[in-house]
Amino acid sequence: MRQRHAIAAALAAALLTAPLSGVAAPAAPAASAEPAAPRTEGYGTSPQTLHGSADDLALRGVRVVERRGGDRIVIRFRGNGRPGAVVHYVRRAVADGSGEVLDVAGGAILQVDVAGTPLTRHQRPVHVRTGGDLVDVEAAGPFEGYTQVFLGLEERTAFRAKARSGPSRIVIDLKN
Template sequence: MRRTRAAVTVMVLAGATLWTAAGTAGAAPVQGPRAVAACPTGWGSGAKGGAAVGAEHLTDIRTGQHECYDRIVFDVPGGGDRIGYHVQYVDRFHADPSGQYIPVAGGAVLDIHVDAWSYDLEAGKPTYPGKVGEALPGVNVGGYRTFRDTRFGGTFEGRTQVGLGVRARLPFRVIQLDGRIVVDVAHSWTSQPTPLAPAVNGR
């Protein structure tokens, strides 16, 4: 009888051990929001451009903060997914075509050209209320990790120009989306994500 009870006890303990082990092995490790891969670093900092298809009007410029980069978005409703652009780092920001020098705060300056009017010639009024040499209306980059300043360069021959001041010459990418041009500037050349929730207006 004692041998039978001992055998039963061993079997129960063994079963409990196997159940615990199986439960532990099947449970996914708890990972916080920072347990993700390193930020992309292959964008480079060289000039980037994309061909235009048609011409529309710029209606808004907005920014947002993300884990790996700061973002600026140019809204061009009706522009499709092939809105033209040219983006490059410059030593000094000059408005086209006047050549007027416009100071832009930051360790480096991106000269951004988007192939869209910010003025409706037929209606005789602006579609975007930017003023040459002034900060972008409604845009506040205070507290951003990468962005430091914004300046409106004007609109000429179907193209709108913006100067974007950033902390340093950092890698960036440009994305053509439906009715939008998106410019992302990385927080650093080799970085880990930071605990920043995306800004709603800069998605």
């Protein structure tokens, strides 16, 4: 009886692992000489929250890197640590505290509310290098520990935001 069960188990294992006759194994995908497109997970148009560890940052500048698959916007800070922020689309650029409506060019405005930027930190005018989908940049603050950065984009598009340290920066990838 034991021998019969052992033979049946061995026969089942052999049938399950043996290739079917006349059916070729799937070929491995061909290697491409073209670099891979940026990964697409994490993109959307809903607000994104970035959890940070910095509490003494000052806005340093904004630049854009034009890439295949979508532009990358980098918001740089003086100071140490990973900035915390909320990144979201708004209809109008309104400065916290004063309520002033800022004139931001473009078809859509992406607002970045950056935490950890106290008033005691000297903030210089923002150095901006626009291009690609980034049309305009305006900054407001700091106000109550927050700095607002308004990014004027060609149009509303899906984005993915990440906070980085060393140097402190927020990276926003736009999806074409």
